[in-house]
Amino acid sequence: MDNKVYIDHSKLTNSISILDSINNTINSVDLTSFYENIEEYMKEINYKHDEVFTNKEELNNIYNNLNIIKRKTNSLYDSLEKTNQYFINLEEVTEETVNSLSDFYKENDIGKSLKSLKTNNSIDLTKSLNMELYSSNKEKSNQQVEKELSTDSIDTVPIGIAIGATGIIGSVGAVVLNEKFEKDKAKHHGRKDNTVKIYRVHSNNKSKNETLENDDYTKALESPQPYVASRTRREAEKYYGNDLTQEALNSRMGKVDYSTELQDIVPEQKEINLDDEEEKEPLDDFYE
Amino acid sequence: MSKVEWITWKTDPKEIINPTEIEETIQSNFQEYTHYMNPVIYEPLKQEIKTGGLSKDAFNVGGYSPSNDIAIDIINKIEEIKISYTLLLKKIREEAINQKEIEKRQLISAITEQIKRDQDNIRILSNNRQKNENEILILKNRIKRLEEKKQITYSL
Incomplete structure (x- = not known):
């Protein structure tokens, strides 16, 4: 499927x-x-x-x-x-x-x-x-997922996050949008037409401040592990409402250069649990 | 299909079943249906399936487009109704034509019997022609009308 x-x-x-x-x-x-x-x-x-x-x-x-x-x-x-x-x-x-x-x-x-x-x-x-819908992505590596997502197509939008470092299930999909809809949104948000938009599927209806006990992802974060794409980890953080701060992450995983900003096109009604300051996070690492 | 009890020598041939009239009535109903269905439901749905929001490209989840499937199903049902109407029309025409033959034969038979009875009565009354002249005349006129009716019935 x-x-x-x-x-x-x-x-x-x-x-x-x-x-x-x-x-x-x-x-x-x-x-x-x-x-x-x-x-x-x-x-x-x-x-x-x-x-x-x-x-x-x-x-x-x-x-x-x-x-x-x-x-x-x-x-x-x-x-x-x-x-x-x-x-x-x-x-x-x-x-x-x-x-x-x-x-x-x-x-x-x-x-x-x-x-x-x-x-x-x-x-x-x-x-x-x-x-369940995206269960076939369980075994895919992070690189493979990133390759899938690094499309230049204006119409293909990856939704969700890839959390592949420890083989944790990531929800990955794509939402194809009509061009006019996206151009209108792009105009409104001042974005370029060739940027990639990300939709996040909220697979958890709990509030962002709740943590999931005994959750594999929480355990993975707590244990030391090689640094993967910072973007994916940060998305995972938001996704599961992890309490770890950015400083804690940085000190553990190493600094990441966020100087190049990719304008993230996410229409407001589709953004979930995002703070305003996080909207402008770069996506370069994600698509390398 | 069978003989009907109400057919006698007095029955008007116009009362015999008329397949043409029945077919026209059903067809008119069918045309009313298509004139309603086509612009209101069929054509708009077809257009949406081809290029609109009911097409596979407009909405697709995991390779499936249930809205497309359902819309195509509706279109197919409309087509099935057209086919059913056509088959219904064909069956009604056949059954009506068969019934018409039965009723025609029944009427002709009734008329023939009555003509024969009247002729027998004329023969009996002729024994005393002077006395029964009027009655003989009435019977002869009736026979004449029945013969005409018989010819009309044959021509139906």
């Missing part, structure tokens, strides 16, 4: 409004009235001419398909709207959101994965969502 999410919000929003108008029209003109008119007419003929029309298979097919169309159009509208909202408000992933997504995707592998996660109550659902 490909571990990427591609979403074009403006197209999705447009489709949602079209589906909304389709639903309104369907609800105002009862779709099954076409079937009912034929059924009534055939009943009259049968009454007068002694059950001349006996085969009702096609009529039943029409009726069933009309109802399916009604139901699926409504459901498609609801699901699309929820999904659009879900990916816009990534920091607000809740169990309800996962349930909704699971229902939406129920007929394919994503739905099955989501459903299997739901049965395991001991796992934090939102965290597991990303762990």
